[in-house]
Structure formats: structure tokens, C-alpha cells
Amino acid sequence: MSTSIFETPLPRSDLFLCSNSLVSQSFKLFDNSRSFGLKSLRPRCQKDRILYPKPLNFGFCRVSRRKRKPTFVLNSVLSVDKELESDESVGLGRSREYDAIVIGSGIGGLVAATQLAVKGAKVLVLEKYLIPGGSSGYYERDGFTFDVGSSVMFGFSDKGNLNLITQALAAVGCKMEVIPDPSTVHFHLPSNLSVLVHREYNEFFSELTSKFPHEKEGIFKFYGECWKIFNALNSLELKSLEEPIYLFGQFFKKPMECLTLAYYLPQNAGDIARKFIKDPEVLSFIDAECFIVSTVNALKTPMINASMVLCDRHYGGINYPVGGVGGIAKSLAKGLVDQGSEIQYKANVKSIIVENGKAVGVRLANGNEIFAKNIISNATRWDTFGKLLKQDELPKEEENFQKLYIKAPSFLSIHLGVKSDVLPPDTDCHHFVLEDDWSNLEVPYGSIFLSIPTVLDSSLAPEGNHILHIFTTSSIEDWQGMSQKDYEKKKELVADEIISRLEKKLFPGLQSSIVLKEVGTPKTHRRYLARDSGTYGPMPQGTPKGLLGMPFNTTAIDGLYCVGDSCFPGQGVIAVAFSGVMCAHRVAADLGLEQKSPILDAALLRLLGWFRTLA
Ligand SMILES: NC(=O)c1ccc[n+]([C@@H]2O[C@H](COP(=O)([O-])OP(=O)(O)OC[C@H]3O[C@@H](n4cnc5c(N)ncnc54)[C@H](O)[C@@H]3O)[C@@H](O)[C@H]2O)c1
Ligand SMILES: CC(C)=CCC/C(C)=C/C=C/C(C)=C/C=C/C(C)=C/C=C/C=C(C)/C=C/C=C(C)/C=C/C=C(\C)CCC=C(C)C
Structure with a gap:
């Protein structure tokens, strides 16, 4: 139970300290006191602090009793009390200066926070770790700057409506220099099928159809459907699909585009591919295209999400931020503070405080409540x-979500510093390797992702070196219940196997060129990203109805919203x-x-809730 400033035992001196963040409200309080003739209680300013005469607190009650208006006075005290802010470092307890607290500074959390801040809200972001970004963070070792997660950045161009990373930065006055990647990914697939996804769509189309000339028309039609959806998405102003005035406005302004999206919303990419393509190898290729962004095959990947990534990579292209992916979160965090909001690191939220069914605050690991x-x-x-929610029963909506979606596996991540000469000239930045058997696509350790961001930005490594970020799917169960010694041994063993596979397939001499090696397991992801089982995000339990079952941001708890990859539209930096x-x-x-329209809100939220039950 939190205590209000008025319940806090006051110091014995005549003056008590008031935290910086109480300043504006204190004057409001003082104005109230003045109206009861308490002129002598004027607070004294001292540098960045305000010194309050101690009797103020009691003075209210005395005056109110004498004036026989206890209710009025106490109400005014209580209403001020409600608005008061408790600075975490001061720990004064209950107050509500912040319009929103955001738990976590992943890209999802930071975009929500910065967008709210520019709309005039006062936001506090609480991050457990030392720097912002979560899985889009970075770390430095011996002159190397490693991206924690993926280095493939969608939504980072200077055109259209879907460049959401560029727009999020611009909203808080930031612009990052980017390096255009001439390709998205180089696929190295069974039967020595090699496909480079060029930045130019026509080049990609020619390369793919040169391998499968008999499916030229089908490939044309499948990717054509993707473009139809992408163009519809790209024509909309993107805001909350849970806000009826905006949603109906978009239907009114762009009826055909909205109907197109509504039509494809419950569909998956694999079904649409099968309408046009018969060759199982091309269908497997489309599975691999989807797997790298959804960790499931095309039959389970929502068509809207597939279209988004399969087209944005050609429309805006993949662009890498100079200095590394970590710069995006750093810029957003700075932009947030520039807007007058706050971010605190090493702030581990242990629970969400719910009172009378409403989320009203958070409790940190150090016991402070905000x-x-x-x-x-x-x-x-x-x-x-x-x-975070200490509740006996999972709300129905969440129960349904957990029936439809399970935790995707985590990753085994290997960060290497290697000597430059091990890479052939013109090596592409991103690779996906599945050597012999298509059926290994979704099997743990079956396929290998590889990014070499130094191909684009050499400043990330000391001269004469490159960074290799290698990752493969892996489940936490594989890494539990063993001694530290066995755990370390297994890490070495599994990492060496993956490196040998890459040596064989792509870079002879890779093992002996390594100058630095760091291996992270699902346990590492769980520990540093605070993600249950280190999961990469949600994945459908069975065959989903496209995006229909994916919840938006409101939750069954009043005042509590979710943001990030377990919300519509799912995994991915641009998605969050x-x-x-x-x-x-x-x-x-x-x-x-x-x-806002409360009546339309209630109707739309009920309708969307009902739609989700159809998934
Ligand atoms: N693994 C990868 O290869 C990789 C890389 C980059 C981006 N991504 C994408 O990023 C997406 C995730 O982005 P996101 O914005 O949803 O979240 P995120 O997991 O990146 O960030 C969440 C942040 O919240 C913090 N946090 C969690 N619980 C907390 C608590 N109780 N108290 C304080 N802080 C807490 C974490 O420390 C983390 O910084 C993934 O879906 C993935 O697609 C993945
Ligand atoms: C409301 C209702 C119901 C209806 C109505 C209708 C409408 C209007 C609708 C609308 C809709 C919308 C707007 C939608 C939107 C969507 C979106 C934006 C989406 C997005 C998505 C994205 C994604 C998914 C992405 C992803 C990505 C990723 C994951 C990435 C990853 C990467 C990686 C991992 C890398 C790889 C690497 C290598 C290869 C190396």
C-alpha cells in the first residue's frame, strides 16, 4: 500500500524538503492554503528545491475545522494529493504527475513514449538495463560495436508512410545518417539454390524467375498481391486501429485501401502463394522468405506482415544506421528527454499496482512506488x-491470446570479431543458410542467420577486422538444469559446430580468423532482455487467421496498455x-x-474483441 505525502511522517524540523517535481503542484497547494488565510505559510525557494513550512500540512486541517468546512478543504487537499508526483529518488510515495509510465525501453516502448511526449504528455520510461533499446541495443568489446539483435532495418527510408523508424526519430527532432544496403539477404538453400534479394525489385524478380522460369507467372502474381497490400498500407496515415474516429476516417478517405486490408487481414501468405505457385521448391523458398521475419513458415505468416517486409525492402530499401543499430534507441531516448519526459535506467519494475481494477502505478525492485x-x-x-500483475486469474482476453500464440524459441547468438581477409571481396551483408534439407527450416539450429554489418559500416570494428553476428533458433529447455561448467562447455561446442557449418558453406578459414568470440544462449536473452524464456516473440500455436487474433494495445485492465511484439502486428523492429x-x-x-468518442470507443473495442474470438 502506498503512502501519500500527507501520510508520510514529517521531519522534526520546522521545514521539510519537497522534491523538484513537486514544485508546480506545490504552488497550486499554496494557492489553496492562501484562500484560507494561511499567508504565513508561503514556501521558500532555495536553488532547485522548495522549503515548505511544516505546519502547512496540519494547518489545513485546523483551518478547515475552524471554518467548519472540513470536507471541502480535505477534498482540495486530496485532489492535489492525487496529482502530486513522487520522484523515485525521493520516494515520497503516491502522486500522479506522469501521464504514463512505460515499462521497458525496447523500440516499442520508446516509440510509444516519444509519440506521447510530442503530443504533450509527461512520460516516464523505466528500463531495467543500463542502456535503452532492448533487443535493438548494442554492446562494445575491445573496439567492436555489436548490435544485440538483428541488423536488418526495415522502415528506415526517406519515403512513403511506412518508414516508421525514420518518422519516430523525426518526431523528436532526430535524423540518423544511414547506409543503403544493396541487398536484403543472400539465401543459401538446399540443392545449392542461391538467391540474392536485390534492393531493386526487378533485379530480384529476374534472379528468382531465372531459377524457376516455369513459375514466372505464379511468382509475378504472388509478389503482385504483396505489392497490392503494401501500396494500400502505404497510402494510409498509420494510427491506432482501436480508435474509432481515426479508423472510420480512414475508411471514409481511402475506402478501397481499407477494404483491401480488411480482406487480407485474416489471410496467410502460404495460402495465397499456393493459389498461384505449384512448384514445391518455390513454395519452400517463400517459406524461407517468411521464416526469417516470423520464425514460422508461410502458411502461418500473416499476409499483411509478409507483404510489408517483402515490399518495403525494395520500396524504401534496407538501410543501416551509421554507428550501429543501438543509435536508434539512444536517439529516441535523447529525443524523449528533450521533450521534457524522463527515462531511468537500472529501474527494474517488479509489479504493476492495480487499485479498484485500474492500473495506477508500478513497484520497483528497490521497493519504491511510482x-x-x-x-x-x-x-x-x-x-x-x-x-508483473499479481493476479490470481488471467483475464479472458489474455487466456485467449495464450491459446492462439505461444512463445517462439529464443536464439543462440554468436558475436565474432574476425580478420577481414577471411571474407571474399563483395561479400553481402546478410545471409541465410539452410544447407541440405528444407524440413530443417523450423528445427532448432536447423538454419543459420548471419549479418556482417561492417560490410556497410567499417567503423564498427578495429581496422582490418569485421563483425560476424551469427544466430540460430534455440530453446531455453536446451540450456537448463546443468552446472555452470557444463553450460560453458556446451556453449563452446554448439557455437563451434555452427561456425564450422559456415566455414564449410561460405568462408573457408573462418575458425582460424577469429579474434574475438562471445556466445549468448536463450538464458542470456532472458537475463538481459527480461523476456520470458528469452523468447523472440509470439508465434501462432496452430494456423492463425492472419492477424485477426493478435491483440492491439488496450488490455482487460483499465489504464494498462501493452506495446511491443506481443501486440498487433507482432515481431520485428518496424512492427513494434x-x-x-x-x-x-x-x-x-x-x-x-x-x-475521442466514449460511445464509439466502447462499440469498437467490443467489436474488435469479438473479431478476435473468430481467430
Ligand atoms: N533477437 C533479435 O534478433 C532482434 C533484434 C532486434 C530487434 N528484434 C525485434 O525487436 C522486437 C522486440 O522489441 P520490443 O520493443 O517489443 O521489446 P524488447 O524486448 O526489445 O525491449 C523490451 C525492454 O523492456 C525492458 N524490460 C522488460 N521488463 C522490464 C521490467 N520489468 N522493468 C524494466 N524494464 C523491463 C527490457 O530490459 C528491454 O530493454 C522483437 O520482436 C524482434 O523482432 C529482435
Ligand atoms: C480494424 C480492423 C479489424 C480492420 C480494418 C482494416 C484496416 C484498416 C487494417 C489496417 C491494417 C494495418 C494498418 C496494418 C499494418 C501492419 C503493419 C505496419 C505491419 C508491419 C509488419 C512488419 C513486420 C512483421 C516486420 C517484421 C520484420 C522482422 C521480424 C525482421 C526480422 C529480421 C531478422 C530476424 C533479420 C534476418 C537476418 C538475417 C537474414 C541475417
Whole structure:
């Protein structure tokens, strides 16, 4: 139970300290006191602090009793009390200066926070780790700057409506220099099928159809459907699909585009591919195309998501930020602070405080409590509802979500520093390797992802070296229940096997060129990213109905919103950026910073809830 400033035992001196963040509200309080003739209680300013005369607190009650208006006075005290902010470092307890607290500074959390801040909200981001970014963070070792996760950046161009990373940065006055990647990924597949996904769509189409000339028309039609969806998406202003005034407005302005999206919303890429393509090898190639962005095959990948990535890579192209992916989160965090909001690191949220069915604050590992009008969780839904909310029963909506979606496996990540001469000239930046058997695509350790960001930005490694970031799917169960010694031994063994496979397939001499090696397991992901089982994100349990079952940002708990990859539209940096934009819009409407219609809201939320039951 939190204590209010008025319940906090006061120091014995005549003056007590008031935290910096109380300043504006204190004057409001003082104005109230003046109206009861308490002129002598004027607070004294001292540098960045305000010194309050101690009797103020009691003075209210005395005056109120004498004036026989206890209720009025106490109400005014209580209403001020409600608005007061408790600075975490001061730990004064209950107050509500913040419009929103965001738990976690992944790209989802940061986009939600910055978008809210530019709309005029006061936001506090609480991050468990030392730097922002979560799986889009970075770390430095011996002159190497490693991206924690993927280095393939969608949504980072300077055109269209879907460049959500560029837009999120621009909203807080940031622009990052980017290096265009001439390709998205080089596929090395069974039967020595090699396909380079060129930046130019026509070049990619020619390369793919040169391998499968008999399927030229089918390939044309499948990717053509993707473009239809992408163009519809790209024509919309992207905001919260849970906000009716915006949603109906878009239907009114762009009816054909919205109907196109509504039509494809419950469909999966694999079914559409099968309408046009018969050759099982081409279908397997499309499975691999989907797998690298959804960790499942095309039959389970929502068509809207597939279209988004299969086209944005040609429309805006893949662009790498100079200095590394970590710069995106750093810039957003700086932009947030520039807007007058705050971010605290080493702030581990242990629980969400719920009172009378409403989320009102958070409790940190150090016992401090911080309160806000809304709470936004960038932790996964499994962490949010399984750990942060201390409730006996999972809300029905969450129960349904967990029936439809399970935790995708995590990754084994190998970060290498290697001597440059091991890479042939003109090596591509990103590779996907599945050597012999298509059926290994979704099997743990079956396929290998490889990024070499130094191909684009040599400043990430000391001269004469490259970075190799190798990752493959792996489950936490594989790494549990062993001694530290066995764990370390297994890490070495598995990593060496993966490196040997790459040596054989792509880079002879790779083992002996290594100058630095760091191996992370699903346990590492769990520990540093605070993700349950180190999961990469949600994946459908069975065959989903496209995106129909994916929840948006509101939750069954009033005042609690989720953002990130366990919200619509799912995994991926650009996807979580969209989730951040949607979340900020919905929260802003609920805060009165955007248009809102309570009647339409209730109707739409009920309708969307019903749609999800059809998934
Ligand atoms: N693994 C990869 O290869 C990789 C790389 C880059 C990006 N991605 C994408 O990023 C997506 C995830 O982005 P996101 O924004 O949803 O989240 P995220 O997991 O990247 O970030 C969540 C942040 O919340 C923090 N956090 C969690 N619980 C907390 C708590 N209780 N208290 C304080 N802080 C807490 C974590 O420390 C982390 O910084 C993934 O779906 C993935 O597609 C993945
Ligand atoms: C409301 C209703 C119901 C209806 C109505 C209708 C409408 C209007 C609708 C609308 C919709 C929308 C707008 C939608 C949107 C969507 C989106 C934006 C989406 C997005 C997505 C994205 C994604 C998914 C992405 C992903 C990515 C990824 C994951 C990436 C990854 C990467 C990696 C891992 C890398 C690889 C590497 C190598 C190869 C090396």
C-alpha cells in the first residue's frame, strides 16, 4: 500500500524538503492554503528545491475545522494529493504527475513514449538495463560495436508512410545518417539454390524467375498481391486501429485501401502463394522468405506482415544506421528527454499496482512506488500478465491470446570479431543458410542467420577486422538444469559446430580468423532482455487467421496498455514501432490529448474483441 505525502511522517524540523517535481503542484497547494488565510505559510525557494513550512500540512486541517468546512478543504487537499508526483529518488510515495509510465525501453516502448511526449504528455520510461533499446541495443568489446539483435532495418527510408523508424526519430527532432544496403539477404538453400534479394525489385524478380522460369507467372502474381497490400498500407496515415474516429476516417478517405486490408487481414501468405505457385521448391523458398521475419513458415505468416517486409525492402530499401543499430534507441531516448519526459535506467519494475481494477502505478525492485495515470508495458504479455500483475486469474482476453500464440524459441547468438581477409571481396551483408534439407527450416539450429554489418559500416570494428553476428533458433529447455561448467562447455561446442557449418558453406578459414568470440544462449536473452524464456516473440500455436487474433494495445485492465511484439502486428523492429505509434495514439485519446468518442470507443473495442474470438 502506498503512502501519500500527507501520510508520510514529517521531519522534526520546522521545514521539510519537497522534491523538484513537486514544485508546480506545490504552488497550486499554496494557492489553496492562501484562500484560507494561511499567508504565513508561503514556501521558500532555495536553488532547485522548495522549503515548505511544516505546519502547512496540519494547518489545513485546523483551518478547515475552524471554518467548519472540513470536507471541502480535505477534498482540495486530496485532489492535489492525487496529482502530486513522487520522484523515485525521493520516494515520497503516491502522486500522479506522469501521464504514463512505460515499462521497458525496447523500440516499442520508446516509440510509444516519444509519440506521447510530442503530443504533450509527461512520460516516464523505466528500463531495467543500463542502456535503452532492448533487443535493438548494442554492446562494445575491445573496439567492436555489436548490435544485440538483428541488423536488418526495415522502415528506415526517406519515403512513403511506412518508414516508421525514420518518422519516430523525426518526431523528436532526430535524423540518423544511414547506409543503403544493396541487398536484403543472400539465401543459401538446399540443392545449392542461391538467391540474392536485390534492393531493386526487378533485379530480384529476374534472379528468382531465372531459377524457376516455369513459375514466372505464379511468382509475378504472388509478389503482385504483396505489392497490392503494401501500396494500400502505404497510402494510409498509420494510427491506432482501436480508435474509432481515426479508423472510420480512414475508411471514409481511402475506402478501397481499407477494404483491401480488411480482406487480407485474416489471410496467410502460404495460402495465397499456393493459389498461384505449384512448384514445391518455390513454395519452400517463400517459406524461407517468411521464416526469417516470423520464425514460422508461410502458411502461418500473416499476409499483411509478409507483404510489408517483402515490399518495403525494395520500396524504401534496407538501410543501416551509421554507428550501429543501438543509435536508434539512444536517439529516441535523447529525443524523449528533450521533450521534457524522463527515462531511468537500472529501474527494474517488479509489479504493476492495480487499485479498484485500474492500473495506477508500478513497484520497483528497490521497493519504491511510482504512480501515473496510465501504465504501458513493453515487457512481453507473458511477463506482463504472468509476472508483473499479481493476479490470481488471467483475464479472458489474455487466456485467449495464450491459446492462439505461444512463445517462439529464443536464439543462440554468436558475436565474432574476425580478420577481414577471411571474407571474399563483395561479400553481402546478410545471409541465410539452410544447407541440405528444407524440413530443417523450423528445427532448432536447423538454419543459420548471419549479418556482417561492417560490410556497410567499417567503423564498427578495429581496422582490418569485421563483425560476424551469427544466430540460430534455440530453446531455453536446451540450456537448463546443468552446472555452470557444463553450460560453458556446451556453449563452446554448439557455437563451434555452427561456425564450422559456415566455414564449410561460405568462408573457408573462418575458425582460424577469429579474434574475438562471445556466445549468448536463450538464458542470456532472458537475463538481459527480461523476456520470458528469452523468447523472440509470439508465434501462432496452430494456423492463425492472419492477424485477426493478435491483440492491439488496450488490455482487460483499465489504464494498462501493452506495446511491443506481443501486440498487433507482432515481431520485428518496424512492427513494434507501429505498435508504439498505435499505443501512443490510443493512450493520448484516453488522456484527452487526441479526439475521442466514449460511445464509439466502447462499440469498437467490443467489436474488435469479438473479431478476435473468430481467430
Ligand atoms: N533477437 C533479435 O534478433 C532482434 C533484434 C532486434 C530487434 N528484434 C525485434 O525487436 C522486437 C522486440 O522489441 P520490443 O520493443 O517489443 O521489446 P524488447 O524486448 O526489445 O525491449 C523490451 C525492454 O523492456 C525492458 N524490460 C522488460 N521488463 C522490464 C521490467 N520489468 N522493468 C524494466 N524494464 C523491463 C527490457 O530490459 C528491454 O530493454 C522483437 O520482436 C524482434 O523482432 C529482435
Ligand atoms: C480494424 C480492423 C479489424 C480492420 C480494418 C482494416 C484496416 C484498416 C487494417 C489496417 C491494417 C494495418 C494498418 C496494418 C499494418 C501492419 C503493419 C505496419 C505491419 C508491419 C509488419 C512488419 C513486420 C512483421 C516486420 C517484421 C520484420 C522482422 C521480424 C525482421 C526480422 C529480421 C531478422 C530476424 C533479420 C534476418 C537476418 C538475417 C537474414 C541475417
